[in-house]
Amino acid sequence: MSTGRCSICKEIKTVNRDRKTGSLVCRACYTRKRYHNSSFHKRCTRCGETRAVGKRDGEDKPICKVCCEKERKHNTSLHEKCFFCGNIKPVETRIESGPICCVCYNTQRRRYGIKTNRNKKHQDVAIMA
Numbered sequence: 001m002s003t004g005r006c007s008i009c010k011e012i013k014t015v016n017r018d019r020k021t022g023s024l025v026c027r028a029c030y031t032r033k034r035y036h037n038s039s040f041h042k043r044c045t046r047c048g049e050t051r052a053v054g055k056r057d058g059e060d061k062p063i064c065k066v067c068c069e070k071e072r073k074h075n076t077s078l079h080e081k082c083f084f085c086g087n088i089k090p091v092e093t094r095i096e097s098g099p100i101c102c103v104c105y106n107t108q109r110r111r112y113g114i115k116t117n118r119n120k121k122h123q124d125v126a127i128m129a
């Protein structure tokens, strides 16, 4: 770990040297690269598909992004009261006032142009693609 110029985003950051290429890569770019690199993909313990790992379960077995998302939607203990409609639903995003469900997220976003971190993430992906 040292500070240097990332060979991918060209910013001065905490970087690691890529063992294969010998170039310096920051943590954000490394994670992104890993996400798109199928050699880092693991077989999901839930659906059996080989995909980018979303998280690990209690036994450190990989679970893909798709199953993570499903779990989040179905696991009612993760649901919260939506700031707009007041229904107990999966949280799509958060604003300063509170959590927002996916239905309200879509309508409010159009109406008020809510800018969220989630939105930003999507933009990053779009730029990468």
Ligand SMILES: [Zn+2]
Binding pocket: 006, 007, 008, 009, 010, 011, 025, 026, 027, 028, 029, 030
């Ligand atoms: Zn970088």
Ligand SMILES: [Zn+2]
Binding pocket: 044, 045, 046, 047, 048, 049, 063, 064, 065, 066, 067, 068
């Ligand atoms: Zn899966």
Ligand SMILES: [Zn+2]
Binding pocket: 082, 083, 084, 085, 086, 087, 089, 100, 101, 102, 103, 104, 105
């Ligand atoms: Zn709502």
